[in-house]
Amino acid sequence: MTAEAPLTAAVEAAAPAVPGPRARTTTRYLRYGAGKVAGAAVSLFAVLVTGFFLFRLIPGDPVKTMTGGRPVSAEQLDSYRREFGLDLPLWQQFTEYCGKALTGDLGTSYQFHTPVVDKISEALPNTLILTGTAFVLYTLLGIVLGTRSAWRHGGLGDRLNTGLALTLYSVPSFWLGLLLIIVFSVGIGPVPGLFPTGGMESGGEEGFAHVLDVAHHLVLPVVTLVAVEYGQTLLVARSALLDEMGGDYLTTARAKGLRDDQVRRRHAVPNALLPTVTLVFVNLGRTVAGVILVETVFSWPGLGGLFYQGLSVPDLPLVQGLFLFFAGTVIVMNTLADLVYPLLDPRVGR
């Protein structure tokens, strides 16, 4: 990882006379990275194209859905089509869409009469607060519990841990959410209703009171998400560590007289983390897409719900924009994972 800081310096140094071993590594890394970035760009373009045509396959004419149930003259329908640009030939719609997308203009939502970029930036922070908090917690919890499980695999703790994680992993999130609402929000028997039933804020609070209010609303949805998600990380972390457990270097470490705890934390876990890193980045990419079921149960005003509303019209600019954004984030995150991986594991990228 030392290559990170002097990266640019190394590149400059790479040109003159004799490239040192470090410079050679750096060049190789840069070539590797450039390949990954180029691949990501191609993927992004593919997403742009897919997004445009995919959502035009959804049955349903947005103009008719939006005016459904109201008396509308053919002229009015035509004027809507003109306004939305749906009267143009498909290829022209496509080139316009691509051109605008490149400048960051994702069009205007049909149903909300608002630029899609505004709708996304309005809901994105809400989603990130929810999924981001949950992501950090379930990743940490998964890694900590997973490595502990593996370290003493087969024991009672391991069996309990894995059993619980698997059970929660297979629980439908909306069901768990509703259960938590009934128990901890409404209150049952001696359990008082501690948390709000839904939403992200009560409204009307300012400053720190507002932060507290959001935190208060955040507890139950985050608990739900962590409960159903940490199992995956736990299992990956556990099996990764199990693979490392037979390693000779651990015996060496023990022979040096290190305590068991130190052997695990300093030697085994760092090596076992590699597969987990991939999963972490995949999960990180997913965080922006929101979690539609949990968002619905807890009435969280995030991107997942927005996407659903877009699909039901179909609100083409909105769904296209969101699709591009979601897929784009996953691609960027995966590319980042690809870029980070060789730094963590020098065997990759050679």
Added chain:
Amino acid sequence: MSTSQQHGRARRRLAAATGAGALILTAGLVPQQAAAADGDKVLTVAVAQSVDSLSPFLAQRLLSTSIHRLTYEYLTNYDAEDARAVPALATKWTSSPDKLTWTYTIRSDSSWSDGERATAEDAAWTFNTMMTDPDAATANGSFVANFRKVTAPSPTELVIELKKPQATMTALDVPIVPKHVWEKVDDYSEFNNDKNFPIVGNGPFILTDYKPDSYVRLKANKDFWRGAPKFDELVFRYYKDQDAAVAALRKGEVSFVSGSPALTPAQASSLKSEKNIKVNDAPGRRFYALAVNPGARAKNGETFGDGDPSLKDERVRHALFMAVDRKTVVDKVFQGYAVQGEGYIPPRFDSYFWKPSDGQELAYDPAKAARLLDEAGYKKNGDGKRVGKDGKPLDYRVLCHATDPNDKAIGQYLQEWWGELGIGVSLNCVDNVTDPWLAGTYDLAFDGWSVNPDPDFVMSIHTCGALPATPKDTGATDNFICDKQYDELYAKQLAEYDPVKRADLVKQMQSRLYDLGYMNVMAYPNAVEAYRTDQIASITTMPKKAGNIYGQDGYWSWWSATPADTGDSGGSDSTGVVVGIVAGVVVLVGAGAFLALRRRSTAEDRE
């Protein structure tokens, strides 16, 4: 063992004890829903529908238009008793003998929330903007399409000239906006009126804050000419999941839940046993029907779609009608939360309600249905299937909404009932019914409309005039019905200004529609909603006797609601918040500390 490790252990016990103690304390201490800190009475309503726009020129959804009803005055309002037009911004109105010029007297005691007086000029400007700027006509353009000229000769006089007589002149559901605010808007297609709070208005409530899919806050307009609302604040709070909304009502977090479109029978039954909660099981304004595709056609005579030709035979339609047990539909599917269907317009609108006479009624009678099918030439073959003269068996595709459990449940009954008659039924449940619907590619379809106090619209969608101009156009037609006799009655009622005579014509139209057998109204689903009686002492339903609360045509419910003396009004409680967060943090920190300490101790033990 070193001293530090001993300390660690002591710390661990201490942490555990503190954590447990804190939890017990919080369990005992949380005061459930005390009144809002400043003593304001807040009425909180659970909603699920997103706001499409807060601009009266763009908003079309029920929640958005209800908010406009609360924040802007319209020329007229609907009486809570019988939905007749009553004064609102206009105190009285007259029409010329030819019904082409309407003069409204605008009240002089209504002022905008920024202090300016609301005048006829505001109304004239609102209508003129809709008539001249297509973007401003997005939501309510149909009301002004027939307007020739709108002027305001004085601040209290508004004159509307029409191209031809228009039935909706006392039911113009157009929010009148303040000219001095709105004339500064450049582009009505993208102005959503959701940035500068409070929004200048003159209704019973003033819109003070809005966060998409979180909440809409309104405060009482103390200067409202009809009198200030009794609650100080009205909050529409989002619950995207109906079960969560019901839980919030049970907890007291919200005062009212409407359900969309209604609470489920299970939810209603469970709430009924709850104290301090009243379930309002009101007659609904919707009809729920099975519509027959008589063969899709356009005004230019072209036919399209692929409706089964056997359905053109009235006897077949009547047979299908008679093989539907409407009582079972109400008892089993709606579990009693609906009224058995008869005529087209629900009994709630009693001046227009019509039901078939004894001889006319197509009651549940499978034996008679079988005879009718025999007469029509669809006899059962060896396999028990009805076969036409062309040798093709009767098989109907029924279009159903994938999102509506009622459609699916009744669809299964249809398969049973019609199956016994020898008719095959395949359910085609889709998310988006609009496309097959407009293309006429179905045989029968589940259909339902919410009926307005003035039935003109729901009657108009069965006239020939509502058919699309060509197969490529979209008409207002519901299911391509075009009947000369019905159309003649429709034209007559349109020109009839005597309410009693007009109602009689509307009833005759319903009778004709019933005889045609294209629309089998199976039920009128109830508006099942619930509220907390310890937060709302009284509230006006519409109609007053037995009516609904949410989605009224007027603003009566929220304007009339009076807060209960005891308990709170759904406001948030900062003590609860703090205690809840403290508890959450204690649990998290406790769990973290426990894990950390345990890890250290195990390592230590294994040494």
